[in-house]
Amino acid sequence: MSADRPASHGPSGTKRTFREWLAERIGLEELGNTIRAGQVPGGASLWHTLGSVAAGLFVLEALTGVFLATAYTPSVTGAWASVAFIQDQMAFGWFVRGLHSFGSSALIVVAGLHLLQVLLFGAYRRPRELNWMVGLALFGMVAVFALSGYLLPWDQKGYWAKLVEATIAGSAPAVGGSAQRFIQGGAAFGTLTLTRAYALHAMALPALLTALLGFHIYLFRRHGHTPKWSLSTEEAAARAVPAWPDQAIKNALVGFLAWGVVAVAVIQRHGAPLESPADPTSSTLARPEWYALPLFQLRMFFEGPLEIVATMIIPGVVTAVAFALPFLDRGPSNQPRHRRPVMVASALGLLALTALGVTAIARDARDPAYAKARAEETARTETARRLALKGVPADGNVFRNDPTYHAREIWDERCAGCHGLAGAGGEKGPDLKGYNSRAWIRGFLANPDGPLHMGPAKIEKGMRPVEATPEEMDALVEYVYAETGAADADTAKAGRGRDLLSPKDCDTCHDFDGEGENEGPNLKGRGTAKWVAGVIADAGHPLLFTDRNKMPKFRGKLTADEIDEMTKFVLGLKGR
């Protein structure tokens, strides 16, 4: 063996590159050549880009899906919280999630256009019948992908849309109940519904769709592009060009545009929408995503027992006919005029879908109830997203972060039995809607035993209505209003009110110095935080409502912190 032959030289003595080394082992070159081989009969065309652009968008979904899966949690308590975290707090989270969401819409559009192109070119005909069917199955999978993905954020729209879909499945004859339970993972919507949808969306469907897409592409490579119908076989062969790069560059260009449009839409709208967390008790607007709106609208035309026509029969027949199309189409050539029934049916179908979709959108746009519900949901969404910035509690109830949430719970448990909060009067005490506002005070002075004030409390020998001219009443209201510590009180007017206290006999029962213990409450600082806290703690205090009081003492029942929270809550009712 000669010493001048280093190991990097092959047996022939020539220097071997890494490429050659690899080629010998895995045949990379051959694989590349196989992929790049192939001609496009009739020449490269933008029409032929749609299939690969759809496949490219699936790659976009796969990539962004993996990124999102690193932060998403499929649990009813964590799903919304994790998506809100991705959307509002993680670096590029809104962008990645936006690409995933809008990318799915783009995928449906492009796959739909691909399907139309295949119809137009007659590319479903012999020998491509099976690939047409595989393509339809792929389209169905994309739809299931979209529907299952819609649920994952566990927000209002995803939850309710999916609930309606599961119920539709449940309405199917014979197997309906089992189908619904299978989708839900039980008798009702819950944890297993979400984990099932997640497993389907992030594991089963990606694997299935990848395999089926591989088969689709394999069959496509076997049969090649279907050239434009106007070209004879000879003409098409004469104009054939290599797919790589002549068709490939068109595919790349349209693919780039498709991704670019998605990215621009994401930036413009700052990502995909995320509504407030799913609330099974709310009445809400179950609206599917845009691509399902035609089916949603179709249901409107079939009521009661006929609903199944819209949910099962029409979609079922259309699907069956679509699968059988290659065998139904007996046209002599790919010429559209030789396949008139197919062309007309396709055009009518497209028109019907568009009309149904537009009708659904237009109806909602005209509906004031829809606008109102949307506005309420928008407000709830803003609150939830803002509160989520502080971190979501383990039970997933983000509204717990609201400082008034606990107060509201105490109110419901301890106060609502007697007091009203809606301006409709209380059971045994005053309604506190607008408490401390001029209107509330005026109402009290004018009719203390009215239904919104002390009436329900049935106080014996309570306060008599104040008799005064409108100007005097204004001044007295302003005096009481100023005592609450309101910053916008008119001091001059309040002073005139103070001068009326004696002439109007207010001082018979009330003192105004914070010290005197009279029959009625001492009105010094009435309605301030300290005063309200005092009423909650012990309304029967000699400086307050004395022994005529009927409200329970809450000192000892509520902690000092809770009394403080309730005080803030009551003072917050002024603006309501």
Add this chain to the structure above:
Amino acid sequence: MAVEPPDERRAFLKLVTAGLGAVTAALAVVPGLGFLAGPARGAAGKGGANPLRVATERDVKPNRPLRVTAVGPQEDAWLRLDKVTLGSAWLVRTVEDGPIRAFSTVCPHLGCGVDYDEKAGKFNCPCHTSAFDLDGRCLSGPAPRGLDELETHVEGRDVLVRYQRFRVGTSKREPIG
């Protein structure tokens, strides 16, 4: 006008195609990698409301280290937890009514939980046999530093500890988060 030779034109087209493909992929991959890198750069879960009450003073007997758990609120990604076990500590007192010191149970070697060996009167790490005395000094084994001492003080009858985590595996003591 000279017609370009198709081969040269195609070579150029191939380059453009590959370039377009790369740019398209970058549209999702670059922000996606930023998304992945975000949490890696961020701080660890924040433990608020430190220091935390961990024991009653008279429960800490001289030369009888007491293992206590620090339970407190924690922010972890989107989660805000009110009561979660943040970690545990050894409370050590060497003199009756003397000062109490607290050591994190996290071994500074590779992060295992350090036990106390009553017979030998020293702390042992069950994973890689590092041993520490009651002052937290490393006696033997692979630990690069002594046990991590936690700030502690007595308030009334309560022992309060400021629970903290430190980077393990380094001779220098660096707090995390």
